[in-house]
Amino acid sequence: MNALAEAAPAAERIVVPVALAERSYDILIGRHQLCEAAQVIASRFPGARAAIVTDTNLATLHAPALESCLQQAGVTATRLTIPPGESSKSYARFSELCDGLLAAKIERNDLVIALGGGVVGDLSGFAASVLRRGVRLVQIPTSLLAQVDSSVGGKTGINSSHGKNLIGAFHQPALVVCDTALLDTLSEREFKAGYAEVVKYGLIDDAAFFDWCEVNWRRVMEGGPERDHAVATACRAKAAVVARDEREDGDRALLNLGHTFAHALERLTRYDSARLVHGEAVAIGLSLAFRFSQRLGLCSGQDAGRVAAHLAAVGLPTRLQDVPGGAGTASDIVEAMTQDKKVKRGALTFILAHGIGKSFIAPGVATETAHDFIESELVERI
Structure with missing residues (x-):
């Protein structure tokens, strides 16, 4: 069994419910939860077989421990692996995974278990x-970003040459298990990238949580109770939004704070994780969203500066110039933005802010306005 599963007994578990009537489910949060999760799966889904979808890195790191725990709980499991990285969110991998699940004879009452980060979760969820x-889908996210964002809420999908996550479906999981001890194996870069999604929840509508992050971010990275608190706070915030607006017809769009910029940057870097990973793009996007708000007279320079200063202190990028190899021209970035899912009748939708914890949906932003702002960022911050 993986050493992580043997290192310590399961910590006290935090349960965050996602209230969606007949599609309601729980998010289980705590350290060393893999075997606890296997017991929950066995009790809640009696007789179900499972297909564990993971990537080739996690197949040796965490999959054996999960398989052992499932076996002890009496759950038969098959393992399917995909290559790591954003490039796996493709038509080709989607087709291969669906065929693999059918070959494993996964039936409607069985389970697809996504063991991995956002790529594994998005691809597995779409296949399911x-x-x-x-x-049925069970999400066991192994990255901080996936634990606080992509594993919760039912968004699944793959990428297209036209943009990120443009092909997909809403498919709520039956269970989410956030074992925060699994995050101990992340690289410093991966953990910091996920932290951008944690901070986002404070910037949206919880200024007190952003204050807490400024004080406690080092302890979150160290893995103490502050980490569990941060994950639980983020999950509660997302669960509340999803319960109000499951299919992003209203204020769920607030969760995209920074993402209009971020998705454009990911597309322009061709989803090359050596240059830019999602959380790094989000950190730049958050900084840009607040500076754009400042430029439009919506937000104080003090708040915009505070956001960028905190992200920079953590070690995250905050400027377009921080993208290795460059982010392209202002026209390139605006063109990439026009393929965003939030575009309506050609006009851009941004999530902007009146201050920290005071974000709002800003539809109908003219492309010329966005172009001028991005051009100023590229020129003034060299």
Whole structure:
């Protein structure tokens, strides 16, 4: 069994419910939860077989421990692996995974278990949403970014040459298990990238949580109770938004703070994780969103500066110039933005802010306004 599963007994578990009527589910949060999760799976889904979808890195790191725990709980499991990285969110990998799940004879009452970061979760969730017209999904996210964002809320999908996550479906999981001890194996870069999504929740509508992050971010990285608190706070915030607006018809769009910029940057860097990973793009996007708000007279320079200063203190990028190899021209970035899912009738939608914890949806932003701002960023911050 993996050393992480043997190192310590399961810590006290935090349970965050996601209230969606007949599609409601729980998020279980705590250290050393893999075997606890296996017991929960066995009790909640009696007789179900499982297909564990993971990537080739995690296949040796965490999958054996999960398989052992499932076996002890009496759950038969098959393992399917994909290559790591954003490039796996493709038509080709999606097709291969669906065929693999069918070959494993996964039926509608069985389970697809996504063991991995956002790529594994998004791809597995999309496959689960269409396999036999929908099979149950369990998310066991292994990255900080996936634990606080992509594993919760039912968004699944793959990328297109036209942009990120443009092909997909809403498919709520039946269970989410956030074992925060799994984050101990992340690289410093991966953990910091995920932290950008943690901070986002304070910037959206919880200024007190942003204050807490400024004081406690080092302890979150060290893995003490502050880490569990940060993950639980983020999950509660997302669960509340998803319960109000499951399919992003209203204020769920606030969760995209910084993402209009971020997705454009990811597209322009061709999803090359050596240059830029999602959380790093989000950190730049958050900084740009607050500076854009400042430029439009919506937000004080003090708040915009405070956001960038905190992200920089953590070690995250905050400027377009921080993208290795460059982010392209202002026209390149605006063109990439026009393929964003939040574009309506050609006009851009941004999440902007009146201050920290005071974000709002700003539809109908003219492309010329965005172009002028981005151009000023590229020129003034060299």
